[in-house]
Amino acid sequence: MMKKTTAPPDTNTRSDATREKLLAASLDVFGRYGYDGATTRKLADAAGVNLQAIPYYFGGKEGLYIATAEYLVEIIGRHIGDLRLRIGARLAELNAAGTPLGEAEARTFLTEIVQTMVVLFVSEKSQAWARFLIREQMEPTEAFARVYQGIMRPMIDIARHLVGTILGEDPALEHVRLRTLSFVGSILVFRVAHAAVLAQMDWSSVGEKEIAIVRDHAADLVAALTPAKGSQS
Known part of the structure; x- marks a missing residue:
């Protein structure tokens, strides 16, 4: 550069x-x-x-493109950075004390995350972010690496830890990773399939009423997280 x-x-x-x-x-x-x-x-x-x-x-x-990816990380960080730091600090505190995170607290944290993210995803300001990210998902470049390492991986890792705690299983297990990715996808749909969401819900736009509905839905998704049938946990 x-x-x-x-x-x-x-x-x-x-x-x-x-x-x-x-x-x-x-x-x-x-x-x-x-x-x-x-x-x-x-x-x-x-x-x-x-x-x-x-x-x-x-x-x-090329330099502008990479800087744009870093700028996107910075923008999203402004919205979820404090939450990520607070949850990370709590996990570090429990780890230092040798105390496991409880299921109830894990559900509370995961609910905070998904409610914050879903409100962000239905907002107009996330349209430009989604276009940029979707292109990078389809044909990843160095820009994707910056976004993934800067914001996506840390948030998915935290979510995986919380999901694993809720399921009573090791977050490193393959099926816990898959459950986490599927869970994240159920939130991302509100941005990547925004037009379909509006059409299916018969919404002309997203206002305070609709935001309250999707926040409640996000909380329901967390509440519905339970171990799979036949789980040994």
Whole structure:
């Protein structure tokens, strides 16, 4: 990546604003057109900045693409970072004391996670994120690695720990991993199949009433998590 030239103090704010504009616009443009279809002209025009801003701040389109993935991690982190840290701290505290996490507390934490995520997924602001992520799921690049390691893996690992506790099984077991992924998928559907959700629910949009419904549904999904029939746990 090209080294950014040190700017005088009075231009720092303007430089930061230009960089932010490019990242915000790129998340939408890359999501809509993919890496190949998103020309530097489209990216610059969408951000309302000079074309030369891309090589100046990011070294080129590839650098901007990777930075956009890191920007997405940062955005999602703003919404769930505190929750992740709080749950992580509690798990670390129990581990240090040699005390296992109880099922009731695991259900409480998992409910908090899925209710936070489902509200995020039905919001309009997650549309651009979903487009970007879906493209990376289909044809993963270094950008996917950044998003997966930065936000997806940590959250799935926490969810797997909680699901394993609820099921009374080792979170590392293959079928616990599969139960966790299926569970996560039941939440992701509210974004990746957003149009189908609206059509099936006869909703024209998602407002406070609909958000309350999906939050209750998310809690029901956690409550329904039970060991599979024939489980030895």
